[in-house]
Amino acid sequence: MVAAGFGRSRRAYVGPIVLLAAVTLAVGLLQAYLRSRHSSPPPPAAPRVVHVKHQPKPHALYVVRAGDTLVAIARRTGVSVARLHVLNPNVSPTALFIGEKLHLR
Numbered sequence: 715m716v717a718a719g720f721g722r723s724r725r726a727y728v729g730p731i732v733l734l735a736a737v738t739l740a741v742g743l744l745q746a747y748l749r750s751r752h753s754s755p756p757p758p759a760a761p762r763v764v765h766v767k768h769q770p771k772p773h774a775l776y777v778v779r780a781g782d783t784l785v786a787i788a789r790r791t792g793v794s795v796a797r798l799h800v801l802n803p804n805v806s807p808t809a810l811f812i813g814e815k816l817h818l819r
Contacts, residue, residue, distance in 0.1 A: 778814040783807075793818050 776791055784807045788795045799807070801817040 774817065774819050776816045776818050778810045778812055778816065780812055782810055784810070787816065791818055 776787055778787070784795050784798055787793075788798060793801075795807075798805075798816060798818075801819070805814065805816060
């Protein structure tokens, strides 16, 4: 069977068309593989900068004021609550008295 106007049968075109489709697919897959291999990894995250307030060295004693708690004193002086307990074993954390002196060092 001869196609009108072309002089070649349709079967003659099937081989080259299949070959072109296979080559196009192979080139696309190769490009995708090469892109995935050579793509640069994401840049590392910038280091996190943490600003720390400079806390002055605490005085040796702290005088309890109205409304003070051990947690508030610890935050204000930079001495942990556990350290305040160790340094002041006779002080009751639930009953601080105004004017009471706490050791900080």
